[in-house]
Amino acid sequence: MNEENHAHTSSSPKAADVPPEIALTSILVPLLKGVIYREQAGPLWSALLKLQARVRDYVAVLGLTLVLDEAEGYAFLRGRENAAADDAAAADALPRLVARRPLTFAVSLLLALLRKRLAEFDASGGETRLVLSREQVVELIRVFMPDGSNESRIVDQVETHLNKIIELGLVRKLKPASTGQAPSYEVQRIIKAFVDAQWLANFDERLAAYSTHALRDLKATGDE
Numbered sequence: 001m002n003e004e005n006h007a008h009t010s011s012s013p014k015a016a017d018v019p020p021e022i023a024l025t026s027i028l029v030p031l032l033k034g035v036i037y038r039e040q041a042g043p044l045w046s047a048l049l050k051l052q053a054r055v056r057d058y059v060a061v062l063g064l065t066l067v068l069d070e071a072e073g074y075a076f077l078r079g080r081e082n083a084a085a086d087d088a089a090a091a092d093a094l095p096r097l098v099a100r101r102p103l104t105f106a107v108s109l110l111l112a113l114l115r116k117r118l119a120e121f122d123a124s125g126g127e128t129r130l131v132l133s134r135e136q137v138v139e140l141i142r143v144f145m146p147d148g149s150n151e152s153r154i155v156d157q158v159e160t161h162l163n164k165i166i167e168l169g170l171v172r173k174l175k176p177a178s179t180g181q182a183p184s185y186e187v188q189r190i191i192k193a194f195v196d197a198q199w200l201a202n203f204d205e206r207l208a209a210y211s212t213h214a215l216r217d218l219k220a221t222g223d224e
Contacts, residue, residue, distance in 0.1 A: 024054060031055070031066070031077050035169045035190055038073030048075055067193060074190040076169075103164070106141075110161045111170065113140040115195035118187050130187040131174065137162065137185060170194065 027048050030036050038045045048055065049070065056066045059077055068075040103111070114132075117140065121130045138158050145154055162185060165171045172186045 024051060024058065027051060027055060028058065031059070031075065035074055035076045035188075037188070037190075045073075045075075069190075069193065072189040072192065074188070074193070076190065076193075104161075106157070107161045107164050109144065110137075110141055110158070111165055111191070112195055114165070114171065114187050115191050118189070118191060131184050132187065133184050134159070134182045 027036075027044065030041075030044065031048075036045060036048060041048075048068070052066065052068060059066055064077045064079060066075065067078050114137075117132070118130050134155070138155055141158060141161075142154065162171060162173075166173055166185075170188050170191045172188055174184045174186055176183055
């Protein structure tokens with residue numbers, strides 16, 4: 001996965017311009033809890049941009065790295081996976097502040113399919129927000145389900161997998177426009193930081209192996 005460092009330019013606002021009510025701790029606490037999105041954070045996002053050098057220095061002491069994408073509008077903390085050999089012992093001694101969350105095969109597959117769909121969406125040059133109906137998400141994974149699978153069970157499984165991805169902050173569930181209408185889901189652009197372009201380039205080559213696993217694992221899930 002690729003991470004970009006965003007250097008300050010001479011035209012960037014100075015840290016001294018940050019509103020006094022937004023201190024460094026006001027930025028660090030939300031980051032330690034999860035993802036900060038530009039469209040949802042308001043002044044907090046602006047403060048993060050202005051204080052990002054100090055944030056990077058602070059979290060580095062904790063064994064973390066700030067991942068900040070100004071173009072896509074998100075920021076989060078990631079454990080330093082590429083520490084130098086001399087720092088390995090020290091890094092191992094630190095308590096893990098950002099938990100690793102093992103994903104089931106089905107969740108990983110749906111995550112990859114959503115990322116591929118976002119790449120296709122971006123290539124079309126249309127809107128910036130990718131919003132999918134529940135049925136559209138079901139269609140993404142239906143090809144991997146065993147023939148004759150129960151439709152309502154497929155929907156239930158997809159919603160379960162989506163809820164896991166929502167917990168990770170990679171998809172946002174939108175409120176239905178009217179009572180009784182199925183929910184829709186916005187694919188958050190931060191998904192690009194977890195499934196990068198190089199991985200996506202080899203996605204089609206992986207599908208054969210995925211299909212083999214899916215026919216076994218998804219069927220097993222459906223039989224529970």
